[in-house]
Amino acid sequence: MTTETDTEKTTMQNGISRRGFFKYTSASIAAAAAVSAGAVFEVPSLIGPAAAATEPTGDPINIGFLGALSGPDAGWGLPGLTGNQLYIDAVNAEGGLLVGGERRPLKMYAFDDEATGSKALQGAKQLVLEKDVKFISAIGGNPADATHPFLTKKKVVYASLISTDIKPDRPYLIAGGDVTPRIDMLRPFYHRFINPHLKRWAVISQDDTIGLTSQAWEVGSALSDGWEVVYDVNYAIETTDFAPVVSAMLATNPEVVSLNLSYPTFVVQIVEQLYLQGFKGLISANYLDTESILQKVPKEYLEGATDSFPLFDDPWWGSPSWQENFMTEWNARYGPGGPEDVHREITGIDWDHVITFKVWAEGVKLAGTVDPDVVLDTLRGQDSIPTILGPGKMGGKEMWGIDNMVSPPIPINEVRDGVKRVQAVVRFEQWFDNRKDEIIKVVRDKGQMFDQR
Template identity: 55%
Template sequence: MAGHWHKTAGLRRLLGALALGTAMATAAVAKAEDTIDIGFNAPLSGPAAGWGLPGLTGINLLVDGINAEGGLDVGGKRYKLVVHQFDNEYVPSKALQGARQLVLEHNVKIILDVGGSTGDAQLPFLTEHKVFYAPEATADINPNRPYIISGADYFPRGEMMRMAYIHQIYPQAKRYAVVSQQDATSLVGQAWEVGAAKAVGLDVVYDEFYAPDTTDFAPVVTAILATKPDIVSLSISWPDFIPLLLEQLYQQGFKGIVAANYIEPEQALQRVPADWLQQVKAIDSYPLFDDPWWGDPSAQHDFTAKWIARYGPGAPEDLKRPMNGIDWLYTPMLQAYLAAVQKAGSVDPDKVLAAFRSLTTISTIQGPTAVTGEEMWGEKNMISPLVPNNEFRADCSCKRVQSLTRFETWFAQHKDAVLAEVRRRNQMWDQRQ
């Protein structure tokens, strides 16, 4: 979940460029008789926009690439892909409004979104209409909501693997504090994260939530540091909040390890110095696709080249910013859905769902991803790529991948302790009905 743009000229410029790109894609295929319509119902403005807005770039690249080749081959018939967007601002009522508009007016077959609170609002409607929903929040998967597919976003596997990584690489760090805003997504994510922290033997000294309308984070950080933690996790804190929390940790003298679901270096460096950010590691779970770790050739390298050619400096749709970890994030789920459509030879939702569950792996820009999910969510509706851990490096003012881990291997060894904590907090899928 993750990089954010304020309601500034930069945001307006980005919105305009992306809207133009989507409109151009739509116009280019408007004459096609057969289309597969795709909905992007996500925060494009507001404090959670960093989890949604940049993702349009990757969607546009994928869709335009497929359309340039004549569309998606489904059972020998070519379908053009059309993207429709709606800004739900991460407000549940607006998410439902967006879902209704996208389904009833545009006949979308799948909606991509952040999920969590906004997912809860629209899923009864989407389930009734058998529309696929692909949220960042994998915890939205539920057997009672069969058309949810998720997993490209590392949440909450990333929350667990950060704890495992810190325990393995920095064994001297024992005292663990965690905080995020109180919302449905954080309640779930923090449950899995604390479960993993306990499973690897960390001492949980602080485990709290702050109000989503918090503007002064000094008291929040003061309370955390009073427990003398070695590790401070900002967990699922919204993208706008991360730089403010980092600023307070820096100003109040913290020198331990900082981790979070997503840390956008460009934003963070507006509040804290690079040498401090490197000192505290700034561990997160969303890699940059231009990281040398991936090598060339790789799917990540190819995506980066296409992104820079379209959205980079001097490009036709120059966004005046570097590529971040959300630009690619929604693309794998759309790839997974389209792979299931092709296997089914149909856009019929029940045939597509059966095809998705019949797959063992799906190739995406994240690499081969397992198809799993039964133990965590009660249903085989999750793709599971290798989970990265990144740290900040001052020499490039960027984050760099430090490890890639097969989550299923780790979870098999620690699941009893993790699941016990999640159930204790009433955050398993069957407790959140």
């Protein structure tokens, strides 16, 4: 496995290591974007302003949370309730969301769709017909397919975690908070830059909608960045024994193993198998639940593994920062000993849904209305939109057929001494512009473009 020492020894002409150059450049990109936006990353107080809060002056705005809150997919949904609620409470502490001069408090209603289309449609109908929600936080995937005709007709904004859900016939479906599949596309680029001597890339994920599409984008990107993709297989989502899956992959002698968008529970089992089967290369994934993984493998084994769900106590964000405030608030409320103790550490999913939720809220504030057509047009017209990961932008027409993708900067973490630490933050658009034709061709050959699904 490549160590930081080895990497540091790889120098460029001016004596700066590749890793150092990447860090410097990405920080500069992020900082420049932030400065051009007029502010360094927004730091609204989650605790509440010291001055007296404004009282609500308008009707409440109801928000829906439609995702798996039980069953195997609950890992992507249930934690999201905490982050959304923290954000809602922060907004309501100021009297509510400022919409057209009125302070309108937010209220969230949750519905467990068990990641099933029929239940998701039932939930969407309940949330819209009973609660008149204007915005729905969701996981996406098959439930997005089932709900979009109804939500399109009812003109309700549906925020999927997964950009692959975006399609031109879903004008009110936005996504991008999960930075999928952009992060899966950028990890090969990151590794190519940091580890130029590595050549062989293997990628696996489950054979559901999100796995198939995200993996297609990752393979296209890896090929465009000069990797030899030696293994590209989607395992059955019903897989319970990952030993043969990993064996087959390792038979191709990869130097980097990417788990793409494998579910968190699958990632733990796969990494365990990689360890047991003696894999010594790099591990890369969309999301690494390090707390769970390190119960199966030693800390040293995970050193250098990459993902894109940063921890909010990462010094990268600085102090004070939105992220630090969020972490403090979350631990105080949901952490050990808190009034709503959830008996676990904070995960990336706890804040994942907040990304697009906050973007929508910003759009509502700017537009002065909750009308989804006006809100989305307003967002598309912005050069920069504050997100919890930094200044973002609406885009994605070339990938999804419509500019409904929220695109914040993408953090890339490496595991250091058992803890994820941000190593780089990358602007996706600049990277994609240079490679899009090549990548899109691969995705199209795999039948995963938006107009093929």
